[in-house]
Amino acid sequence: MIKDYDVIIIGGGPAGLTAALYLARNNVKVAFVEYYAPGGKLIEQSAIENYPGFSNVSGIDLATSMYNQAIQNGAKMIFGKVKELDLKKSEKIVTLENGDIYSCKYILIATGMKNLVPEQVENIEKFRGKGVSYCVVCDGALFKNEVCGIIGGGNSAFEEGFYLSKIAKEVHIFVRDEIIAEQKIQDDVKNQKNIFVYKNATVQKLNGTNSLESADVNIAGKIKNFKIKGLFPYIGFKPATSFIKDIEILDAKGFIKVNEDYETTVSNVFAIGDVVSKKIRQITTATNDGTIAAKTINQRIS
Structure with missing residues (x-):
């Protein structure tokens, strides 16, 4: 059975949670898909000292606050991992790896980045979870x-x-x-x-x-x-865009190209946060992206 939403956000990091908050406060039916944990990679940061209003806050605490605020305002969380997108029509289709299917009018891709693996290190994968960790x-x-x-x-x-x-x-x-x-x-x-x-x-x-x-x-x-x-x-990151196929919205490095409203070349498909092709990637820039994209969608829905 296909479940319908106005907006589906792929990713529950700072960008995705900010967008979810702004959309939910406008009574938009919105859900965000997250397979890791609310906050995404934010929860892996032990201490954050450059987020305005907090001289020192743990990533888990900041992520929890963002998540709770979005949920309290009406956003829904879908636990799962996106397998594929069908963006050819005005009704967008999101299929998860567990087989669940969702439809929506707008999509926000906020999948962030994944840790780079030092593949040149012999036996690095052999000891993953047996001494090797990325968190x-x-x-x-x-x-x-x-x-x-x-x-x-x-x-x-x-x-x-x-x-x-x-x-x-x-x-x-x-x-x-x-x-x-x-x-x-x-x-x-x-x-x-x-x-x-x-x-x-x-x-x-x-x-x-x-x-x-x-x-x-x-x-x-x-x-x-x-x-x-x-x-x-901790050698760097790469964009988490492997699920994006047959859509020409990626740059040469795999990041998503957007305009000033964070919309891609596909109508009503937006990208926000670290997955976007840009120079600076911070928590503050991610929340900025989520705000702008959500406000743009709110104006179109109104």
Whole structure:
């Protein structure tokens, strides 16, 4: 049975939840589809210090507030993963992997980005869930008083390394090229005595029998073995647009092209948040996108 909505939002991160709030407050029948958790990747951030109104807030707390506000105003959540879209007619069709089908007049794609996997690391997939994780907030507690590693030199790597240092015995951060984390975050890490940062360091191989036991790391041309129980790669992201097929709305990198109203070249199909082709990706820019797209749809429906 096909279930009807005015608007279906694909993704429940900051962009999607903001759009859901604005649409629901206008009495639009709106639902957002989320397969991970309300808030999306926002819940993986241990501490957020640059969201206006909050000097320091956890990603989980901010995501929960956004979710509750959207739901309290009438938005619905659909738990599932989108398999395919049919956007050829005015009535848009959304099919989930579990077989459920939904129809709507407007679609907002807010799927964000997915973690890049360091595929050059031997055995990286072998130890996924057995020592390798992409979420310190989710799995950090499993490594209490253990030695862990982080791959990456950006904000995420250093922020989550700092968070992990309060749980683990030691945290070793392996930076392949230059450190690009903000200076304040670098200072926090530098002042934490159980964090060790290695530049020009490339993790080459993971070792272990049933779970991760050690990692071979090339540091400035010399191989060193680190006895670690947990490894968290934070090397970047890619757009979550693999479900978009036969629609020419993607740029060369897989991001979605939109106009100033965040509408794609397909009528009544919008894209918002980190999945959009743009220069800056922040929580604040995601909520901005959701606001503009939702207000545009509200004007068309009125």
